[in-house]
Amino acid sequence: MRREDLGSLAMFVAIAEERNFTRAAVRLGVSQSALSHAMRRLEARLGLRLLTRTTRSVSPTVAGERLLETLAPALDDIDARLASLTALRERPAGMVRLTTSAHAARTILWPVIDRLTADHPDIGIELSIDSGLTDIVAERFDAGVRLGERLEKDMIAVRIGPRLRMAAVGSPAYFAAHGIPAVPGDLAHHRCINLRFASTGGLYAWEFEKDGRQLKVKVSGQIVLNDIDLAVDAAAAGHGIAFMIEDHAAARLADGSLIRILQDWCEPFDGHYLYYPSRRQPSPAFSLLLEALRYRGDG
Numbered sequence: 001m002r003r004e005d006l007g008s009l010a011m012f013v014a015i016a017e018e019r020n021f022t023r024a025a026v027r028l029g030v031s032q033s034a035l036s037h038a039m040r041r042l043e044a045r046l047g048l049r050l051l052t053r054t055t056r057s058v059s060p061t062v063a064g065e066r067l068l069e070t071l072a073p074a075l076d077d078i079d080a081r082l083a084s085l086t087a088l089r090e091r092p093a094g095m096v097r098l099t100t101s102a103h104a105a106r107t108i109l110w111p112v113i114d115r116l117t118a119d120h121p122d123i124g125i126e127l128s129i130d131s132g133l134t135d136i137v138a139e140r141f142d143a144g145v146r147l148g149e150r151l152e153k154d155m156i157a158v159r160i161g162p163r164l165r166m167a168a169v170g171s172p173a174y175f176a177a178h179g180i181p182a183v184p185g186d187l188a189h190h191r192c193i194n195l196r197f198a199s200t201g202g203l204y205a206w207e208f209e210k211d212g213r214q215l216k217v218k219v220s221g222q223i224v225l226n227d228i229d230l231a232v233d234a235a236a237a238g239h240g241i242a243f244m245i246e247d248h249a250a251a252r253l254a255d256g257s258l259i260r261i262l263q264d265w266c267e268p269f270d271g272h273y274l275y276y277p278s279r280r281q282p283s284p285a286f287s288l289l290l291e292a293l294r295y296r297g298d299g
Contacts, residue, residue, distance in 0.1 A: 008042040009071055011035055012050060016060045016068045017140075076140075080281040092284040093122035099134040100127060100145035103228075103245060104272045108161045109145065112292045123285045131197060137277055142286050148270025155275040160293040163268040166207070167246035169258040171238045180261055181241075184208045184217045191240035192219035196226045206243045208265040215265075219243075232258075271295075 014024040015035060025032045043050050050064035060068055100109060105127055113125050128134070128141070136144045145160070168181075174191075181187055187206070195204045203224070205216040221240045225231050228244050235242035235249075236257045242249075246266075252258035274293055276282070282290065 008038045008045075009067075010075060011038045012042060012064070013068060013071050013075055015039065015051065015058060016064060017072070017138075019058055021058060077281075080283065091122050092120055092288050094283050094285040095124040095126060096143075096283070096286050096289055097126045097141045098128070098143050098145065098274075099130055099136060099139070099141045101131055101272075102129050103248070104145045104161070105129050107247065108272055108293065112289070116289060116292050120285075120288065123288070125289065136275075142283075143274050143276035143290075145272050145274050148273050154278065156278050157273040157275045158290060158293070159271070159295045160274050161272040161295055162297055164271045165246045165268050166243060166266045167249050167253075167260050168206070168241055168243050168262045168266070169232075169235050169249045169253065169260050170241040171236055171257065172259055174235075174238045174240065175259060175261075184215050184262060184265055187217055187219050187241065190219075191221040193221055193231050193234050193240050193242040194219060194224040195228065195231060195243070196224055204243075208262065209267045209269075210265045 011024070011028060011030075014027050015021060018024040018027060021032050021035055025035055028035075039051060048063045049061050050067060052059050052061055098109070109127065113127075117123060117125060133146070134141065134144060136142075147164075148157075148159070168187075178190060181190060184206070192206075196202070197204060203218070205218050208215045208217065219241075223234055223239050225234065228248050231242045231244060232249055232252060234240070236252050241261070246260075249258055249260070253260055274290065276286075
């Protein structure tokens with residue numbers, strides 16, 4: 001392979017991953033015409049068609065897919081090794097990209113990032129908030145944050161938060177009018193505020209556990225939301241019972257605008273973990289963030 005091919009191969013990977021010349025050009029900081037010329041030269045050099053172009057999209061050919069499978073991991077490894085060279089500097093530097101849920105971002109990540117970026121001005125951190133299960137390798141994230149029960153086995157996982165509990169809550173006025181459920185099955189006779197997953201479009205089945213017995217309860221009511229903070233407001237306004245991680249409702253429980261029920265059916269579960277591929281060599285910036293996030297409590 002000629003050295004001048006290296007740049008063209010990196011351009012090919014960007015186009016194949018983005019499936020779009022415009023987005024690839026923005027990602028690489030070059031013009032679309034430069035990408036087009038580089039792809040024509042590379043295809044001529046290899047004697048193979050690597051990309052199928054239409055007026056609306058770009059996709060790899062069979063040969064392009066095989067080349068991408070080889071190149072993407074190799075370029076990731078090169079990026080990681082180049083990043084590790086910053087260890088030779090006096091100060092860690094570089095960008096760290098994380099995908100996370102909104103809850104983990106607000107309660108765990110942001111307080112640490114706020115301090116870390118102030119102390120280390122050469123470190124940049126990008127947070128992508130997504131309720132779905134993002135493929136961190138395909139989307140080129142350095143790491144992701146998930147609840148312990150949702151971790152993939154081929155990832156390195158580091159605990160970054162305490163165990164969590166769910167809370168079923170409603171307003172005093174609602175319970176005065178409709179009574180208080182004694183067991184999860186009683187929720188079938190109550191108005192409940194449903195939560196729809198933005199990633200799958202499905203409704204969340206409320207999960208309860210007591211003495212090893214697990215229950216999933218499908219609830220119904222007038223209101224369906226996909227924002228947990230709005231669900232807290234709706235419950236406080238008397239529209240029914242809502243179900244969420246307990247700290248979402250902490251302020252309302254403290255001021256008495258919400259009452260918690262079914263506490264004995266809400267046992268603690270594994271909290272948030274930061275996870276990343278075992279084959280990826282962490283950069284000094286990533287290692288610094290990881291140590292700052294590592295959970296050292298007892299709960």
